Amino acid sequence: MKLLLTFSRKRESDPGRQPVIARIVKETGVLINVEKANIDSTAGEVLIDVPDQDADLIRRRMEETGISVRSLERNAIVRDEEECIDCGACISVCPQNVFSFDADWRIQVRQGACVLCGKCIRACPHQALSQQQ
Amino acid sequence: MEKSLEVINTRIRDGNARVVTAEEMPAIVDELGEEGALEEVDVVTTGTFGAMCSSGAFFNFGHADPPIRMERVWLNDVEAYAGIAAVDAYLGATQASAGNSEYYGGAHVLEDLVAGKAVELRATSHGTDCYPRRAITTEVLLEDLNQAIMVNPRNAFQRYNAAANAGDRQLYTYMGTLLPRCGNITYSGAGTLSPLPNDPAFRVIGGGVPIFLGGTQGMIIGEGTQHSAGSGFGNLMVTGDMKQMRQEFLRAAVMPGYGTTLYVGVGVPIPVLDLSIVRSTAVRDEDILTEIIDYGIPRRDRPSLKKVSYAELKSGSVELEGDRVKTSPLSSYRKAREVAAELKRWIEAGSMELALPTRSINAERRAQSMRETARAPRVRELMNTKAVSITEDEKIKTAARKLLKGETNHLPVLDRNGMLVGIVTTFDVSKAVVHDGKNNLVRDIMTKNVIKTHPEEPVDIAAQKLERNNISALPVVDKENRVVGILSAIDLGKLFGGRWQR
Ligand code: SF4
Ligand code: SF4
Numbered sequence: 001m002k003l004l005l006t007f008s009r010k011r012e013s014d015p016g017r018q019p020v021i022a023r024i025v026k027e028t029g030v031l032i033n034v035e036k037a038n039i040d041s042t043a044g045e046v047l048i049d050v051p052d053q054d055a056d057l058i059r060r061r062m063e064e065t066g067i068s069v070r071s072l073e074r075n076a077i078v079r080d081e082e083e084c085i086d087c088g089a090c091i092s093v094c095p096q097n098v099f100s101f102d103a104d105w106r107i108q109v110r111q112g113a114c115v116l117c118g119k120c121i122r123a124c125p126h127q128a129l130s131q132q133q
Numbered sequence: 134m135e136k137s138l139e140v141i142n143t144r145i146r147d148g149n150a151r152v153v154t155a156e157e158m159p160a161i162v163d164e165l166g167e168e169g170a171l172e173e174v175d176v177v178t179t180g181t182f183g184a185m186c187s188s189g190a191f192f193n194f195g196h197a198d199p200p201i202r203m204e205r206v207w208l209n210d211v212e213a214y215a216g217i218a219a220v221d222a223y224l225g226a227t228q229a230s231a232g233n234s235e236y237y238g239g240a241h242v243l244e245d246l247v248a249g250k251a252v253e254l255r256a257t258s259h260g261t262d263c264y265p266r267r268a269i270t271t272e273v274l275l276e277d278l279n280q281a282i283m284v285n286p287r288n289a290f291q292r293y294n295a296a297a298n299a300g301d302r303q304l305y306t307y308m309g310t311l312l313p314r315c316g317n318i319t320y321s322g323a324g325t326l327s328p329l330p331n332d333p334a335f336r337v338i339g340g341g342v343p344i345f346l347g348g349t350q351g352m353i354i355g356e357g358t359q360h361s362a363g364s365g366f367g368n369l370m371v372t373g374d375m376k377q378m379r380q381e382f383l384r385a386a387v388m389p390g391y392g393t394t395l396y397v398g399v400g401v402p403i404p405v406l407d408l409s410i411v412r413s414t415a416v417r418d419e420d421i422l423t424e425i426i427d428y429g430i431p432r433r434d435r436p437s438l439k440k441v442s443y444a445e446l447k448s449g450s451v452e453l454e455g456d457r458v459k460t461s462p463l464s465s466y467r468k469a470r471e472v473a474a475e476l477k478r479w480i481e482a483g484s485m486e487l488a489l490p491t492r493s494i495n496a497e498r499r500a501q502s503m504r505e506t507a508r509a510p511r512v513r514e515l516m517n518t519k520a521v522s523i524t525e526d527e528k529i530k531t532a533a534r535k536l537l538k539g540e541t542n543h544l545p546v547l548d549r550n551g552m553l554v555g556i557v558t559t560f561d562v563s564k565a566v567v568h569d570g571k572n573n574l575v576r577d578i579m580t581k582n583v584i585k586t587h588p589e590e591p592v593d594i595a596a597q598k599l600e601r602n603n604i605s606a607l608p609v610v611d612k613e614n615r616v617v618g619i620l621s622a623i624d625l626g627k628l629f630g631g632r633w634q635r
Contacts, residue, residue, distance in 0.1 A: 051196040085182070085384055085396060085465045089309050091449075092317035092461035101449070111463070123310040123384035125184065125394070127236065 001056040002035070002076070004116070005046045007067040009039070015066045016044045030054040047072075047115055067121050076114040076132060077121070079107070084130035090120040090129060096127040134171060135407045142486045143614060149514045150175040152480045155326050155414060156404075156471040162415040170411050176480055176487065177414040179328040180345070180400035180418045180472030182319050183464025184386060186307065187287035187358065188395045189490035190243060190375050193279040194254060196220055197271070202264035203256035207231060210241045215256070215586065219264060224396035225286075226385075237511050238393030240385035243283075244274040247347070249382045281375035287357035289399045291329035291367045292423045295320035295446060295460075297438055300429025302601075303391025309463050311428055315438070315453050318425055323469035324418040324443030328401035329367050331414045337403055338369070345476045346371055347398035348379030350485060353401070356490055361500035369494075371399060380470065396465070402473040402480060404487045425453070432631035433502060452517025508579075512595050513588035515627065516609045518617035522547050525554055525576040532575050533562045543606040545616045546579045552614045556577030585610050586620055596625050 011014025016039070025032050027080050027081045036047040050058050059069045077098065091099045096113040099120065144150035149173050151163060157306055158177050162170045194203075197220075206215040206222040213222035216246025228239035245252055251272045260267045265453070275281055296308035304311040309319045324330070332338045340355040360368050381395045382398035403414055416544045423446075424437035426550040441451055447466070450457045479485040522545040523532050532544055536559050544557035557579045565578045572578050586607045587597045595607055 085397075086467045087183075087465045088462045089319070090461070092319065092459035093312060095309050097459075105470070107209050119310070124190070125309065125388055125396075126384065127387065 001052050002049050002072045002112075002115075003055065003059060003062070004070045004072055005044075005048060005062060006070075007044050007046075007068050008042065009044055010042050018065070019063050020062070020067065021046070022034050024065075024114060025059065027074055028054070028057060028061065030080065032058065033050070036117065071119070072088055072114070076116055078132050079109055080128045080130070083126045084124075085128075086125055087125060089125055090125050093119045093123040095119070134168065136171065136175070138404055138406065138487060138489055141404050141406075141422070144175055144482055144485055145483055148481070148483050150177060150228065150480060152176045152402075152477045154341060154456040154477055155179045155331050155416075158468070159325070159417050160504055161585045162411060167408050167411045167415075170415075170552055171405060171408055173260045174405045174411075175404060176477075177331060178400060178476040178480065179326055179331050179403065180398065180469045180474075180476065181289055181323040181327045182309070182382070182398045182468035182472055183323070184394040185285060185397045186227050186394045187225075188283070188285040188397055189223055189239065189279055190283045190427070191217075191221060192281050194222075194273065195279050197266065197269055199266045199353055200264045201266035201269050202256050203254060204227065204258045205256065205268075207253075209237070209245065209252050210255075211237070211239050211242050213239075222517065226353065227392055229382050229392060236387050236393075238385070238387075240393045240395035243375070243395060244380060244383055246281065247375060247378050247383050249275065249445070262447075267287050275376055276539075277534045278376075280462065283375045284310060284354070284370070284372045284373060284380070285346075285397065287298070287359055287368050288371050288397060289328050289357075289369045289401075290322060290342075291333065291362065291365055292326070292421055292443075293321040295423055295441065296428050297424040297425050297458070298429045299427045299438065302429075304428055305388070305390050306428055307394070308428065309461065310390075313380070313429075315456070315458055318451055318458050319353045320423070320443075320446045320460060320464045322443070323464060323466055324421050325345065325416055326466070326469045326473055327421075328399065328403075329362075329369070329422050330416050331401075331403055332410070333365075333413060333496065334369070334409075335362065335367070335494040335496045336413075336489075337406065337410065337489060338401055339494045340492030342401065342488055342490055343401070343485060344371060344373075344549050345479075346373035346378070347375070348475075349377035349383035350374055354488075354496045356498070356545050360494070361496060362467055362495065363499040365498045367494070367496070369399075369445045377507045382468070383568070387532055396468075398472040400476040402464055402485070404489075414553075418442060418447055425451070431597070432591075434466045471507055490572070497504070508586060509591045509593065511588065512586050512590045512592055512609055513618075514534060514562075515592055515624045516588065516620045517541075517624060518618045520545060520616055520619040522616055523557070523575055525574070527575050529562060529565050529575060529578060531565070532535060532557055536562060541606070541619065541621070543608075543619060543621070544575075544606040545583075545619065547616065551616075553583060553585065553608055553610050553616050555581045556583045556608060581607060587611065588617060590624060594619075595620055599625070 213224035271333040298311035354370040357368035544561040606621040
């Protein structure tokens with residue numbers, strides 16, 4: 001399951017200044033895959049992938065350190081079916097193979113794999129894609 | 134055996150014409166043979182639904198009271214061409230909004246009108262004795278307009294080049310987003326379903342022929358602008374009554390970083406008159422070839438990376454230099470099928486008869502490139518050939534001295550053989566001094582990844598490099614990577630300041 005972590009790193013004691021992920025991996029033995037990290041001087045956003053059965057544990061431990069956690073189970077990317085014309089521009093820009101055609105040349109979305117890189121949102125000529133809030 | 138158009142039209146009127154889509158035709162010819170297919174099939178319908186930038190419509194707004202001779206016209210803030218009579222204008226799909234929305238343009242106005250939405254009309258004039266009014270702002274609906282006639286100068290290309298990008302910067306083009314290092318391939322066109330590959334000799338496709346356009350019956354005017362059937366890139370100029378069009382076949386789009394465009398559904402019915410038409414309508418994706426062009430090269434004559442068929446492009450990935458690269462169509466094959474299917478229904482229902490061209494289209498013509506009387510200036514003509522340089526094993530102090538003396542604040546760094554290996558700037562040298570360093574030699578502080586140009590590069594491209602990398606000078610190197618000059622932002626200023634002489 002994918003978890004989106006957001007945290008502050010303004011002060012020395014903020015979770016963003018600590019090796020929180022490494023510590024939790026060490027403590028729990030759960031292998032965390034970091035899929036995307038966006039970190040600036042005051043805040044950070046990290047997308048991690050963890051085995052489904054460990055998601056609750058990891059979420060709890062993260063939250064204890066002051067990180068806010070949101071799970072992205074389904075529909076990370078929303079497709080507006082009115083706007084989409086099945087042009088397929090999204091297919092080849094996606095690093096995760098989220099989009100493909102079915103036998104009738106309609107777009108299929110395989111949600112689980114998305115790492116929220118945003119490439120498809122900008123590439124869609126019909127502004128049919130957005131990130132679920 | 135041959136079949137006359139009259140026979141086909143009689144069958145259409147009687148409701149017993151046999152109509153198939155261009156996608157179904159190859160299998161029918163395989164099964165029945167060419168003679169059999171000629172006997173069996175009366176009409177083959179084609180269809181395509183893709184970005185057709187060269188589209189637009191003429192409007193007549195009717196006269197206001199007091200009347201105005203509209204000199205400039207905006208529809209929802211998108212300017213239309215008004216240099217035609219008092220209350221007429223032509224709005225093109227790629228016209229950008231006068232406001233600064235990247236996501237709204239001519240195409241969106243056209244779609245909004247077809248969708249039945251109210252659009253703001255604003256016009257200005259200098260006022261004349263017969264047309265005293267100087268400005269007007271009002272709302273219009275498509276149904277209020279006297280005419281809204283779509284005239285698309287260049288639609289339904291025979292085929293398009295596919296696009297990739299071998300450069301190392303992501304590109305935003307009319308062929309969509311192109312990832313660096315050939316990370317993806319985009320293409321356009323419906324292949325076997327596209328109208329023109331089904332009649333590349335233009336035997337039955339020509340001026341006066343009725344077609345499907347934007348969900349209603351339209352007509353081919355003749356060859357489109359830049360028509361180049363001789364090189365496999367023929368296209369059509371088409372027209373239709375926008376008031377009858379439907380939004381599902383007319384959709385505005387934005388190619389990110391490029392601009393707005395209109396997705397248009399176009400379909401041409403092809404009467405199966407003889408064996409040569411049977412053969413041309415049996416065309417398959419495998420038979421329609423195109424090139425994958427490297428858009429990383431910002432020139433007119435971009436190199437081809439590979440020749441491919443539409444079958445390969447439609448398979449979802451193409452092998453390019455050892456890698457499998459994913460493809461994106463950009464046009465919608467699902468909608469292309471809808472166009473061909475709807476056209477088929479119209480003809481089966483007897484609501485559309487066929488006609489032969491009243492004006493034929495030249496199948497040999499090739500489009501020319503622009504004959505430029507003023508050649509775009511090249512770097513050679515602006516660069517400073519007295520570039521001061523330094524070698525990588527000289528002292529930083531020497532660099533400082535050279536920089537102080539020279540007029541430049543960029544020193545190209547050479548290796549022993551005189552090849553360019555780096556660049557140092559006044560900033561690098563000052564930094565080294567401040568950090569009071571262990572660093573002694575130019576090699577320790579130089580930037581190794583040098584952004585450079587060559588003498589034959591057009592200055593517009595060199596200027597883009599400066600701008601994109603936020604730097605102020607480019608070493609100019611020859612084929613052997615030897616420095617032959619330096620081009621600075623100041624040199625470019627001479628050009629763009631208008632002082633550059635041919
Ligand atoms: S790029 Fe946009 S319009 Fe095209 S298929 Fe994907 S979601 Fe649909
Ligand atoms: S956001 Fe990135 S990973 Fe997710 S679907 Fe779009 S392109 Fe793929």
